[in-house]
Amino acid sequence: MGWGVRRLITSLVIVNKEVTPTRGMLYPRESETREVRSLDGLWNFVTSDEANPTQGVRDKWFSDDLSKVKDVIPMPVPASYNDITTDNTIRDHVGTVWYDRKFFVPKSWAKDQRVWLRFGSVHYEAFVWINGEMVVKHEMGHLPFEAEVTNFVKYGEENRITVMCDNALIQTTVPQGKISEVKKDGGVAIVQTYTFDFFNYAGIHRSVHLYTTPKTFIEEVEVTSDLEDSNSVGHVYYKVKVGGTASNEADSNLQIRVKLRNKESVTVANGTSDGDLKGALEVKNVKPWWPYLMHAEPGYLYQIELFLHTADNTLLDVYRLKVGIRTLTWNNTSFLINGQPVYLRGFGKHEDSDIRGKGLDFALLTRDMNLLKWIGANAYRTSHYPYSEESMQFADENGIMIIDECPSVDTDNYNQALLDKHKSSMEQLIHRDRNHPSVIMWSIANEPRTSPFQADSHFQFVANFTRALDGTRPVTAAIAVPSASDKAAKHLDIICFNRYNGWYSNPGKLDMITTHVVEEAITWNKKHNKPVMIGEYGADTIEGLHLLPAYIWSEEYQNELFSKHFKAFDILRKKEWFIGEFVWNFADFKTAQSITRVGGNKKGVFTRNRQPKATAHLLRKRYFALGRELDRCNLPEDLFLYITDATSTESRGKRETADL
Numbered sequence: 117m118g119w120g121v122r123r124l125i126t127s128l129v130i131v132n133k134e135v136t137p138t139r140g141m142l143y144p145r146e147s148e149t150r151e152v153r154s155l156d157g158l159w160n161f162v163t164s165d166e167a168n169p170t171q172g173v174r175d176k177w178f179s180d181d182l183s184k185v186k187d188v189i190p191m192p193v194p195a196s197y198n199d200i201t202t203d204n205t206i207r208d209h210v211g212t213v214w215y216d217r218k219f220f221v222p223k224s225w226a227k228d229q230r231v232w233l234r235f236g237s238v239h240y241e242a243f244v245w246i247n248g249e250m251v252v253k254h255e256m257g258h259l260p261f262e263a264e265v266t267n268f269v270k271y272g273e274e275n276r277i278t279v280m281c282d283n284a285l286i287q288t289t290v291p292q293g294k295i296s297e298v299k300k301d302g303g304v305a306i307v308q309t310y311t312f313d314f315f316n317y318a319g320i321h322r323s324v325h326l327y328t329t330p331k332t333f334i335e336e337v338e339v340t341s342d343l344e345d346s347n348s349v350g351h352v353y354y355k356v357k358v359g360g361t362a363s364n365e366a367d368s369n370l371q372i373r374v375k376l377r378n379k380e381s382v383t384v385a386n387g388t389s390d391g392d393l394k395g396a397l398e399v400k401n402v403k404p405w406w407p408y409l410m411h412a413e414p415g416y417l418y419q420i421e422l423f424l425h426t427a428d429n430t431l432l433d434v435y436r437l438k439v440g441i442r443t444l445t446w447n448n449t450s451f452l453i454n455g456q457p458v459y460l461r462g463f464g465k466h467e468d469s470d471i472r473g474k475g476l477d478f479a480l481l482t483r484d485m486n487l488l489k490w491i492g493a494n495a496y497r498t499s500h501y502p503y504s505e506e507s508m509q510f511a512d513e514n515g516i517m518i519i520d521e522c523p524s525v526d527t528d529n530y531n532q533a534l535l536d537k538h539k540s541s542m543e544q545l546i547h548r549d550r551n552h553p554s555v556i557m558w559s560i561a562n563e564p565r566t567s568p569f570q571a572d573s574h575f576q577f578v579a580n581f582t583r584a585l586d587g588t589r590p591v592t593a594a595i596a597v598p599s600a601s602d603k604a605a606k607h608l609d610i611i612c613f614n615r616y617n618g619w620y621s622n623p624g625k626l627d628m629i630t631t632h633v634v635e636e637a638i639t640w641n642k643k644h645n646k647p648v649m650i651g652e653y654g655a656d657t658i659e660g661l662h663l664l665p666a667y668i669w670s671e672e673y674q675n676e677l678f679s680k681h682f683k684a685f686d687i688l689r690k691k692e693w694f695i696g697e698f699v700w701n702f703a704d705f706k707t708a709q710s711i712t713r714v715g716g717n718k719k720g721v722f723t724r725n726r727q728p729k730a731t732a733h734l735l736r737k738r739y740f741a742l743g744r745e746l747d748r749c750n751l752p753e754d755l756f757l758y759i760t761d762a763t764s765t766e767s768r769g770k771r772e773t774a775d776l
């Protein structure tokens with residue numbers, strides 16, 4: 117418990133151990149049989165002494181209000197706690213912090229049902245008590261966890277929830293970090309370092325919900341789909357797991373009745389599950405799920421309604437979720453959706469904003485989706501960790517394709533505990549996101565250090581594990597190690613490489629980009645005979661800095677560097693196996709303090725405040741031009757601003773000459 121207690125375990129022999137499967141975790145939704153209450157809002161907050169991170173546990177701070185132990189301050193949930201105050205000791209705090217709040221549970225919830233407590237995510241490790249009793253702990257940021265609290269809450273009375281959150285990253289956490297003690301004025305400081313390039317924001321990052329289910333309830337739903345007859349007939353396959361079954365209610369006595377409704381709420385298919393609580397639905401004249409700009413009606417979603425019944429026809433539980441009907445296929449040269457080759461054009465992003473840090477913010481989510489559509493992107497990678505469930509739902513609705521990445525970034529110093537946790541992060545991610553049509557690939561790491569020989573088996577285990585959990589999507593990772601020394605890419609289905617020509621290599625040299633990009637992509641393809649895409653390229657750019665001729669950090673330089681890459685991508689597009697281009701980054705974002713970062717990483721095409729830099733306009737022209745060429749999309753009217761009416765100018769010129 118706590119960084120002080122998590123130990124570094126290194127071993128020379130690393131084995132492929134079983135991962136305990138996640139259970140439940142359906143997104144909390146109301147229905148005829150379920151109620152949902154939010155615990156978001158202002159909580160009380162205290163930090164612990166960095167040199168004594170487990171003091172609160174030993175002294176049982178959870179057994180009474182935190183305000184009895186320390187002076188509390190208000191802290192919004194969801195949000196990172198780091199940038200809320202003006203105090204750098206809170207921003208840079210290493211180790212444990214504590215939250216608590218009071219809440220009521222209605223009396224009506226006491227009857228014949230279960231009560232659950234669910235966190236969308238807490239970074240990095242969370243310990244949760246209700247009324248002084250531990251109800252759940254969870255290690256791994258960016259992923260949900262929950263616990264049944266039926267017997268822990270008081271009904272019709274006030275309750276207290278206490279959360280201890282530990283942000284410490286060590287060599288066996290995902291992602292990894294290091295903690296050291298460094299002499300400071302008047303003492304010793306506990307210092308957290310990490311090699312990854314984003315601020316280690318922490319806290320209760322996503323919503324906290326209480327929700328009810330019936331005693332016997334729909335615990336898990338897995339949906340897959342298929343298309344046939346030139347995409348005119350669709351199939352939806354569903355599989356349900358029931359939880360809380362009483363001994364007299366074996367699964368075989370239960371059944372799922374299913375309805376599939378289209379956007380107009382018309383039932384287009386229905387059915388009843390088999391004895392294993394699974395089944396298939398056929399949809400005639402189906403509307404497949406298409407990516408944005410690939411079809412006039414992108415992101416088409418149906419709603420599947422699942423009714424859990426007993427054999428004697430009693431309705432026990434109802435759960436609804438949106439599903440998209442689509443196929444994914446890939447081979448050595450291409451990646452296809454609904455049988456059509458896809459060219460991915462998008463971004464690496466971050467969950468990051470001023471004040472909120474990595475806290476869920478619907479205004480930001482909506483703005484980002486609007487900007488993605490404005491710029492004509494059709495995809496993004498959830499670099500470098502899973503994004504909120506709400507953002508995944510947004511991507512489903514809008515036809516934005518997602519490369520879904522686990523939190524393993526700069527993976528290094530391979531060891532057994534790291535492998536176990538890395539696999540667990542993939543398991544939790546797939547469990548959470550497997551039903552999203554927007555998810556088109558799993559990314560098992562960003563820029564792992566893949567030259568050491570241990571990387572070979574580590575990535576073989578993680579890639580095979582991922583494929584075993586979900587064979588319907590290809591596996592990738594963003595690799596930065598040169599292909600000659602990399603030992604992981606051979607385990608992937610699609611190769612993704614990150615490279616900063618004209619920035620980290622040959623800064624300022626705009627004539628040293630195009631050929632390098634083309635040659636490297638060809639090298640990757642030759643070595644592995646698999647589809648290749650570029651996962652990151654870009655240049656730090658200070659908004660409003662203009663320098664002509666182009667000079668690094670200026671808006672002109674970002675523009676020209678992008679243009680040189682576009683040229684390379686167009687050469688590569690002629691080779692079938694080059695399947696996508698991803699800019700680094702969608703928006704400027706905060707990093708650890710460093711002499712190479714001016715207020716954070718400035719490679720955004722948008723500012724941190726989500727306004728366009730000059731390059732956003734250039735990129736928009738390219739992304740829409742690609743959409744036009746490849747998918748025959750319509751161009752927005754404001755894509756090319758009026759400059760001159762060449763024809764009328766010409767005729768006016770002639771008239772003026774005639775007048776002479």
Ligand code: GCB
Nearest residue numbers: 313562563596614652717719
């Ligand atoms: C990378 C990393 C990304 C960094 C980026 C940069 O290769 O994947 O996390 O932010 O480079 O700007 O240095």
